[in-house]
Amino acid sequence: MLFYNKNILIVGLGLMGASLGQALIKRRQSKDDFKVLGYARKQQTVDIALDNCIIDQGSSDLESMAKQADIIVLCVPMLSIESSLQAIKPFLKDQVILTDVGSVKDEVIRASKKVFGNMPNYFVPGHPIAGAEKSGVMAANSELYDCHQVILTPDIYTDKIALNTIESIWKFVGAHVVEMNVEHHDHVLAATSHLPHLLAFSLVNTLNHRSENREIFHYAAGGFRDFTRIAASETTMWHDIFKCNKDALLEVLNSFTADLDILKEAISSNDEQTIKSVLSEAKTAREYFTEVLQARSNK
Amino acid sequence: MLFYNKNILIVGLGLMGASLGQALIKRRQSKDDFKVLGYARKQQTVDIALDNCIIDQGSSDLESMAKQADIIVLCVPMLSIESSLQAIKPFLKDQVILTDVGSVKDEVIRASKKVFGNMPNYFVPGHPIAGAEKSGVMAANSELYDCHQVILTPDIYTDKIALNTIESIWKFVGAHVVEMNVEHHDHVLAATSHLPHLLAFSLVNTLNHRSENREIFHYAAGGFRDFTRIAASETTMWHDIFKCNKDALLEVLNSFTADLDILKEAISSNDEQTIKSVLSEAKTAREYFTEVLQARSNK
Structure with missing residues (x-):
C-alpha cells in the first residue's frame, strides 16, 4: 500500500x-x-x-x-x-x-x-x-x-x-x-453536473415565487421531487462552482436555452413531429445511459 | 364499499x-x-x-x-x-x-x-x-x-x-x-410536473448532441442522473400532455426562462449576491418541501 x-x-x-x-x-x-x-x-x-x-x-x-x-x-x-x-x-x-x-x-x-x-x-x-x-x-x-x-x-x-x-x-x-485533462474535465462536468444543478435551483425558485406558491409543493409529482432534491445541495459550494466554471457553464447553458427555445416553439405551434422527436431522442439517450450504469456496476 | x-x-x-x-x-x-x-x-x-x-x-x-x-x-x-x-x-x-x-x-x-x-x-x-x-x-x-x-x-x-x-x-x-377545480389543477401540474419533464427531456437532448456526446454519460453525476430518469418517461404520453396543457405550460415556462436569464446574467457578471440568494432560497424551498413530504407520510 x-x-x-x-x-x-x-x-x-x-x-x-x-x-x-x-x-x-x-x-x-x-x-x-x-x-x-x-x-x-x-x-x-x-x-x-x-x-x-x-x-x-x-x-x-x-x-x-x-x-x-x-x-x-x-x-x-x-x-x-x-x-x-x-x-x-x-x-x-x-x-x-x-x-x-x-x-x-x-x-x-x-x-x-x-x-x-x-x-x-x-x-x-x-x-x-x-x-x-x-x-x-x-x-x-x-x-x-x-x-x-x-x-x-x-x-x-x-x-x-x-x-x-x-x-x-x-x-x-x-x-x-x-x-x-483539466479543460475536458471542466467541460464535461459543466454539462453533466453544473448545468443540471443550475436548472434545478432556478426551477425551484421559479415555482416558489408563483402565486400558488407553497400549495404547489403539496401536489409535487415525481419530476419535481427530483429537482428539489438536487436543489437541496449546499449553497456556498455551488456558488463557488458556478463562479469558477463560469465559461464552460455559460457555454452549455446557451446550447440548452437554444434547444429549449426550439421545443417551446414546437409546443407553441403544435409541431407534433418536433416534439415527438425530442421526446424519443431523450428516451433513447436515457436507455443508453442505463446501460452505461449497469455495465459500470457489473465491473 | x-x-x-x-x-x-x-x-x-x-x-x-x-x-x-x-x-x-x-x-x-x-x-x-x-x-x-x-x-x-x-x-x-x-x-x-x-x-x-x-x-x-x-x-x-x-x-x-x-x-x-x-x-x-x-x-x-x-x-x-x-x-x-x-x-x-x-x-x-x-x-x-x-x-x-x-x-x-x-x-x-x-x-x-x-x-x-x-x-x-x-x-x-x-x-x-x-x-x-x-x-x-x-x-x-x-x-x-x-x-x-x-x-x-x-x-x-x-x-x-x-x-x-x-x-x-x-x-x-x-x-x-x-x-x-380544473383550471387550478392544470396550472399546478404544469408547474410541478409538466415543466420539470420538459426541462429534463430538453437537457438530455442538449447533452446528447454535444461533441463529447456519449462520453458525457460515463461521468454523469447525481444531478444529471435524476434528469435522465425523468426523461425516460413515455413519449406519446408526454407529447399529449404538452399539447393539451400548452397554455399553462408555456406560461410557467416563460416565468422559468425569465428567472433563468437573471441567474445566467448574475453568473456572467460575477454577481455573488444574486447567485447566493437564488441558491439559498431554493434550498429553503426544498426544506419546506421535505417537511410537507414527511407530514404526508405520517398521516
Whole structure:
C-alpha cells in the first residue's frame, strides 16, 4: 500500500472530507496501516469527527496538523482552495503529496499557481463524482465513494509516485479512478453536473415565487421531487462552482436555452413531429445511459 | 364499499391502468367483492394482464367489455380519451360511472363535450399523481398509488354517488384524494410536473448532441442522473400532455426562462449576491418541501 505508515490529513470535514476519513478508517485492517488527521475551522466539528471514527486525530489549528502530514486532501469549497494552500504552504513536509476534491479543476490550477508560482509536481488535482443531499460532518457516509468515479487531472509534470498514491487512496475506498485533462474535465462536468444543478435551483425558485406558491409543493409529482432534491445541495459550494466554471457553464447553458427555445416553439405551434422527436431522442439517450450504469456496476 | 359487486372496467392496460387493476385485486378480500375487467388494443396485453392478476377478465374487443361495466376508468394517453369515449358511448349502461387518469383535466372536459355534447354528471375526471420510469403492462405495480395523491376535478353538476364511488376506489388502493377545480389543477401540474419533464427531456437532448456526446454519460453525476430518469418517461404520453396543457405550460415556462436569464446574467457578471440568494432560497424551498413530504407520510 503506497500510503502505508503515512499520515493522511483531510482539510475540511464536510460531507466529502468526513466521508473520505470514515471510509479510510473503516476499510483499514489495523490502526498501524496509516493515520487519518483532520482539520476543521471549528473545534466542535473536529470533536464530532473524532467521536464518529472519521479521523484518528484532529485539530482546529491547521499548523499542527499540516506539519505532520505526508498526504493532504483539500476538501474545502472551491473558492477556499487558494487560502487553504496559502495557509498550509509554510508547514509542508519535503515529500508531501497534495490532492483536492474540487469540482472545477481549472480553479485549482489557478489557485496553485497563485500560491506556489506554479503547479507543484506533487499536487494531483482530483474530483470524486459523488455527493449527497445532506452536507456537513454529520452527513459522513463511509460508502459515499464506493463504485463512484474519481477523475484525476495530472499534467505531464506530475510526479508518478504522487499520482499513484492518490489513485491508490481512492481505490482503497472503492472508487474507480480515471484520468482526464483539466479543460475536458471542466467541460464535461459543466454539462453533466453544473448545468443540471443550475436548472434545478432556478426551477425551484421559479415555482416558489408563483402565486400558488407553497400549495404547489403539496401536489409535487415525481419530476419535481427530483429537482428539489438536487436543489437541496449546499449553497456556498455551488456558488463557488458556478463562479469558477463560469465559461464552460455559460457555454452549455446557451446550447440548452437554444434547444429549449426550439421545443417551446414546437409546443407553441403544435409541431407534433418536433416534439415527438425530442421526446424519443431523450428516451433513447436515457436507455443508453442505463446501460452505461449497469455495465459500470457489473465491473 | 360503494363498488361492491360492481364490474370495474379499466380501458388501457399501460402502467397506470395495469397498476390500478393489480392494486384492486390484491387488496380485495374475496373475488365476490367486485370484478376487474380490462380492455387493451392488443390481445397479447390482455393475456399478460390475465396472467399477472391485473384483471379478472379481459378482451381486445371493447364492446364486450363496456357492456358489462358499472364503472369505467380510462387509462389511455390524453389524446386518445376522445376516441375512447366515442368508442364506449354506444355501450354504456344506464347507471355507469366514468373516470380517467389523464394529466390535463381541461382536455378531458373538452373531449367529453365533443362526444356527449356536455360533461356527463356521472363522469368524474381524476388524476393520480403517481408514475414510474417504466411503462406498459409489464411495469404494473400494485403499490403505485399507495400514499400518493389523487386529484379529482368534479364540477357543481357532478353526481355525488359517482364522486364518492371514484373517491372510494382510490382510497381502496391507498391513495389520498383531494378535489380541485380544473383550471387550478392544470396550472399546478404544469408547474410541478409538466415543466420539470420538459426541462429534463430538453437537457438530455442538449447533452446528447454535444461533441463529447456519449462520453458525457460515463461521468454523469447525481444531478444529471435524476434528469435522465425523468426523461425516460413515455413519449406519446408526454407529447399529449404538452399539447393539451400548452397554455399553462408555456406560461410557467416563460416565468422559468425569465428567472433563468437573471441567474445566467448574475453568473456572467460575477454577481455573488444574486447567485447566493437564488441558491439559498431554493434550498429553503426544498426544506419546506421535505417537511410537507414527511407530514404526508405520517398521516
